[in-house]
Amino acid sequence: MHSEQVLAFLDEHPEFLQQHAARFSLQASPQNGERVVSFVERQLLELKDHNRQLEAQLQQLAERAQTNERIVAKLHQLTLAQLAHRGLKQQIAALKHSLGEEFQLNRVALRLWHPGAEAETEHYNAQNEVQGLARNLAAPYCGPYVNDEVMSWFPAIPVLQSFAQVALRDAGGQAFGLLVLASDDAQRFTFDMHTQYLSQIGELLSASLLATLEAK
Template sequence: MTAATLDSTAVAQYLVDHPQFFVEHAALLGEVKLSSPLTGRTVSLQERQMEVMRDKYRALELRLSELVRHAEENAAIANRFHGWTRQLLRTRAHADIPSAVADGLVEHFIVPQATLRLWKLPAEHADAWYTNGVSEDVRLFASSLRAPYCGPNKEFEAVGWLAGAEPAGADTVRSTVLLPLRTGASAFGLLVLGSPDPDRFSAAMATDFLVHIGETASTALAPLLG
């Protein structure tokens, strides 16, 4: 290789192919001078290598901190889900299960408002709070949901079911979650979560965990179908 054809790429490849180069020429480590992007001053190859290693270490620290944060958040969610599930399992009377589902979400997940409505139930439930005020439009809407709705309150009729909420479109509920309750492909109810915070339930939220809530609630409530 001649000086005319020697370029930075060739030098770099040569050093990769000859890892013993700086062992054989250790004196160069102190003589090669580089410009530091951190301080702007000229540093030795050894100093520059230390800067690179520190940058990598800081990046790893940040990544580890992020992983720890996610792990703590997941653990907190798992504990809340566990507490809610235990509450459902302790509820023996079928007529008490709807309240256990909704109140448990408020208690364990710190959801501002939660309620639900059911249909296709035997006549003995006709006068219960959880079967009142369900229109055919709501039933069709629930059946059309193939995934949880999570986002702004678009004047949904079901939002009017929430305790303390005025008719659909009330300003007190700015964001909401709508979860269909199903046995197989058939919807027999709708679970509604609401918040005055427009960012509490956003369209950007992951819905995997909401799906689990819907499935668990559906399983707990299925005995009411008779």
């Protein structure tokens, strides 16, 4: 059957498409049972719906890009703060200040067991338990759990709900310190969050502190 014959048949029997609307993915008008949505109109509706989905995805990507740009800018400020200070005590103070100012992280604990940090008693901790914890961190840990030793580094109030633990390593991969960030917000550090920026903070701090520790 040729296309002209099909069209002629539909002209003579307009009720055909109405009767078989479901088979051809057509929709009848609820006000008028004689009208059906054409194939072209159906395709236009589908294209509009697809475009709305694409616009929503594009908006999400744009928002994510803006968030990443803000984080990169904050990391840059943290880096500048580390470069601007000399001396272990000053570098640690600058780190805590930057994390508070740039990332609103005011509960920060740092422990080192490098020989060059022995004089910095507030931040020196050579316990095997702590060293073992850092050695086992192949990547930053994020979640609600820390051991009793780490918990003791923070005040009892407010009650902390989530933590990030980042190992500090030398060029050979040996851990010489542990950075712990804490929050009373259970959603601040979660198991499923990306840890790329935490890793970069760990690498930055490792290089900055190690340069000072090795110079002693």
